[in-house]
Amino acid sequence: MIQFIIASTRIGAPILGVIIPAVIFGISFFVTWLLIRHFMKSQNSD
Amino acid sequence: MITFAFLDWLWLILFVALMVACGAIFYRLGKRSQSDFFLAGRGLPWWLPASSVYATHTATDTPIWVAGVVYKYGFAGLWYAFFAAWCAISAFVSTRIFRRSLAYSQAEWQSLRFGGLGAEMLRGWVAGWQVFMNMFILGWVGIAMGKLCSYLFGWDLWMGLVIFTSIGAVYVLMSGYWGVVMADFQQGVIALLVIFIVSIWGVLAAGGPDEIISKLKSYNSTCEWTVPTTIADSTQAKIRISDPESDKAYVVSTAPFIIRTGKSDDTAYRAVEIKTESQVKNSAPTTLAILFPGDGDVLYTDTDYTIVWTAGKTKKLVNIDVSYDNGMTWNAIDENHPDGQSWRINPFSFTGAFKGQFPVAWFVTMLIIALIGGFGMGTNIDWYSEAQRIQSAKTVRDASYSIWAGTALVLIRNSIWAAAIIGFFVLYPHLASSGEYEMAWYRVGFEYLPIGMVGFLFAGILAIHLSTVSTQLNLGAMYATRDFYHHYVNPRASESRLVNVGRISTFIILIGSFIFGTIIGEEITAWLIFALWIMAAGVWLPNILQVIWWRFNCWGYLSSWIANLGLSWLVVWILPQFGVIPELPDYMQFWLLIVLNALIYLPITFATKPENMDHLVKYYVMSRPIGFWGPVRKEAVKRGLI
Amino acid sequence: MSLIRRQWTAKDADEWCREDWIAIVLSVLAYITLTVGSALSFLLLPTGFVILGVGILVTMLMYWVIDPKLRMISTEYEKKQKDYLQQLEDIQKWEEKQ
Numbered sequence A: 001m002i003q004f005i006i007a008s009t010r011i012g013a014p015i016l017g018v019i020i021p022a023v024i025f026g027i028s029f030f031v032t033w034l035l036i037r038h039f040m041k042s043q044n045s046d
Numbered sequence B: 001m002i003t004f005a006f007l008d009w010l011w012l013i014l015f016v017a018l019m020v021a022c023g024a025i026f027y028r029l030g031k032r033s034q035s036d037f038f039l040a041g042r043g044l045p046w047w048l049p050a051s052s053v054y055a056t057h058t059a060t061d062t063p064i065w066v067a068g069v070v071y072k073y074g075f076a077g078l079w080y081a082f083f084a085a086w087c088a089i090s091a092f093v094s095t096r097i098f099r100r101s102l103a104y105s106q107a108e109w110q111s112l113r114f115g116g117l118g119a120e121m122l123r124g125w126v127a128g129w130q131v132f133m134n135m136f137i138l139g140w141v142g143i144a145m146g147k148l149c150s151y152l153f154g155w156d157l158w159m160g161l162v163i164f165t166s167i168g169a170v171y172v173l174m175s176g177y178w179g180v181v182m183a184d185f186q187q188g189v190i191a192l193l194v195i196f197i198v199s200i201w202g203v204l205a206a207g208g209p210d211e212i213i214s215k216l217k218s219y220n221s222t223c224e225w226t227v228p229t230t231i232a233d234s235t236q237a238k239i240r241i242s243d244p245e246s247d248k249a250y251v252v253s254t255a256p257f258i259i260r261t262g263k264s265d266d267t268a269y270r271a272v273e274i275k276t277e278s279q280v281k282n283s284a285p286t287t288l289a290i291l292f293p294g295d296g297d298v299l300y301t302d303t304d305y306t307i308v309w310t311a312g313k314t315k316k317l318v319n320i321d322v323s324y325d326n327g328m329t330w331n332a333i334d335e336n337h338p339d340g341q342s343w344r345i346n347p348f349s350f351t352g353a354f355k356g357q358f359p360v361a362w363f364v365t366m367l368i369i370a371l372i373g374g375f376g377m378g379t380n381i382d383w384y385s386e387a388q389r390i391q392s393a394k395t396v397r398d399a400s401y402s403i404w405a406g407t408a409l410v411l412i413r414n415s416i417w418a419a420a421i422i423g424f425f426v427l428y429p430h431l432a433s434s435g436e437y438e439m440a441w442y443r444v445g446f447e448y449l450p451i452g453m454v455g456f457l458f459a460g461i462l463a464i465h466l467s468t469v470s471t472q473l474n475l476g477a478m479y480a481t482r483d484f485y486h487h488y489v490n491p492r493a494s495e496s497r498l499v500n501v502g503r504i505s506t507f508i509i510l511i512g513s514f515i516f517g518t519i520i521g522e523e524i525t526a527w528l529i530f531a532l533w534i535m536a537a538g539v540w541l542p543n544i545l546q547v548i549w550w551r552f553n554c555w556g557y558l559s560s561w562i563a564n565l566g567l568s569w570l571v572v573w574i575l576p577q578f579g580v581i582p583e584l585p586d587y588m589q590f591w592l593l594i595v596l597n598a599l600i601y602l603p604i605t606f607a608t609k610p611e612n613m614d615h616l617v618k619y620y621v622m623s624r625p626i627g628f629w630g631p632v633r634k635e636a637v638k639r640g641l642i
Numbered sequence C: 001m002s003l004i005r006r007q008w009t010a011k012d013a014d015e016w017c018r019e020d021w022i023a024i025v026l027s028v029l030a031y032i033t034l035t036v037g038s039a040l041s042f043l044l045l046p047t048g049f050v051i052l053g054v055g056i057l058v059t060m061l062m063y064w065v066i067d068p069k070l071r072m073i074s075t076e077y078e079k080k081q082k083d084y085l086q087q088l089e090d091i092q093k094w095e096e097k098q
Helices: A016-044 B006-024 B034-042 B047-056 B062-090 B094-101 B106-113 B116-153 B157-205 B209-218 B266-281 B360-375 B383-392 B396-427 B440-448 B454-489 B495-519 B524-537 B540-548 B554-577 B586-607 B613-623 B630-638 C018-042 C046-092
Strands: B221-226 B235-242 B249-252 B257-260 B290-292 B298-300 B304-309 B317-323 B331-338
Touching (some): B006 B157, B034 B157, B034 B495, B047 B396, B047 B454, B062 B396, B094 B383, B106 C046, B116 B157, B157 B383, B157 B440, B209 B396, B266 B304, B360 B586, B383 B396, B396 C018, B396 C046, B440 B454, B540 B586, B613 C046
Parallel strands (some): B257 B298
8 A cells, every 4th residue: 555654735724624414414414314304294294 | 644623523513413413314214225225216416416416426436537638648637537427418419218118226127128038137236236346435434434544544555445435324224215315405405515615725726827837847857757666776767858740859968877676765765755845846956957866866667757958949849768777778768758848738739630648549438439329328327326416306307417417527626637737837847746736625625724624524525435335326326226125026015124124235335345345455546447348348339229229139248248348358468468469558458448349249230139029119109218219219100199 | 399309109219210219329428428428627737628518418419319209118117017917927827828
């Protein structure tokens, strides 16, 4: 694998490490909830 | 190695819990019947199978091999990933035909298309091969995860393989395909956003789009070279750059460099890399010169290096040769190699009709294989998992759109990755070994994202991984249950028995994948490319003929599979070793296998009887296939069925 | 556009015809332009945006051409699906009526 160390520069403010994951988590949670609601509802109406 | 802070662990655990819960919560739906456990009751709207197509075809190894081809070939590397475009035509042709057949799997479809003993043999063969391939693919993506975890956390390889595939198995065992497809949707959303964000970071890390374009224009030319193992110790060597048309040398090394046998130590190799990097980025030289390797440089056999020369002083394409006898004879390193680096952002940077790293002949072959393959079923290895998604769609229309949209997302995803890899190239243009630059996209994420996003990035990688392993687990179990157990062992099994057998099969495939994963070694890429590409080559045309030609019967198709097994070994390994045929580029091997295989299965097709007309008419009326079905259609019209 | 049929009968929708071939060609063009356009756009190259725009238009055109036909095929097929499913299960259980 990688045998040497690359000097790296992190880009962006550290707060992004809280905001971005939180937003994506929120989106995926919301999407999951919509999915569950949609399919549980349509199964109940069958 | 990286260490996770508390925030990283928090995001990782939350995401994993959400992904597993999303799948497991559909437990009650999944256990209702075989149709639910393997096809989600055949009632899904197009966007669900579409997201499953996209999520399944994004796995942990995908950014690795995409990075490999884009780093090496620039945007032209995108065409290596364009094989997925078989869905362009399939969405409106073979998808439609397959969905109308209602077959759970491609194996089952064989018994609808063909009849009698031959059909049953085909069904058994395809099912068995699919169970094996699913275990193999699971082992392969599992070990890719193992390697990533080893790189990130220093874990033993088996840990990443076993732990994360097992997490996926939790909701697959509980909810079957319902769990797979629901979790895929969520994982697809997460993966797409992660890919987008990390790729933006990759472009920003390189200084932004304008900086990338400007740096590519200013960098010197490069060519990868692995020093052959046959060179004697302390050999003096020279490099020559010449015009491919006239063979006239543009420049030759002013002084020789030395080749040593054995292995370079890490410090020495690192020093070479630093030197190479500075030479690529060095805009000072105004005359054409070979910048690396140069006077006094020591290179080692069986080691990868990057040859560097001044850009912009020759025609667009050059030959690169090496001499071990002070220029008396020259050995080719590469021909028709592009000069400079600006060609990397041209997706159509051809290097000649047949020569160089991106010949037109290869591109045309790829287009034909990819696009025309869409008329068939199984012309691409991905067909087998797509078939499940097609059949789970609620209508023929939904099936078509799901395949089209899912693949469109896959292609767009590749393009986003490619832009980030170009950015990575600009940062590290000197890397010679694919083992280093294949990790480009992961490195961009782990080295340039703000701290706190590392755990989230790993969660995104897990999403990518789980979506693939869940599909392979459920798909393999479907073949084992529907095509083996239900059809051959217990045709009268109840729905709950079938679901239980589905769960047992899932577990067996899980364990089988661990065994496969541990025996797949570093040679995986070469072996897998052989298995998937060449072994499928000989049956590419039969996979189309079975869809479009009524006369192609089960014996023709079965013989094409058997013949291909032998022919592919012959053409790729055995005949070149004995000098009967030269070692051919892969696209030429493809055409040769197509022809050789046809010489076997076409005579067998004509020498054996056509399929039973009643059977063919029944199939035709249900599926309405495209192509050459004249006699069958006439019979169907005569019987008043259409 | 009289070139492209918009109204379909069940019988006609089952046949392979010009609209299918047009959709196939547009589908291929869409994939190529979306691939190339996305990559170049991500590097903010103007050509990329143009090609991506073409890709989106071609996709919309493809949908416009093929959707009426696909709807008719689906609607018609749904009516027969239950019988076909029964036939499939008969074959699965070796009970197929000859």
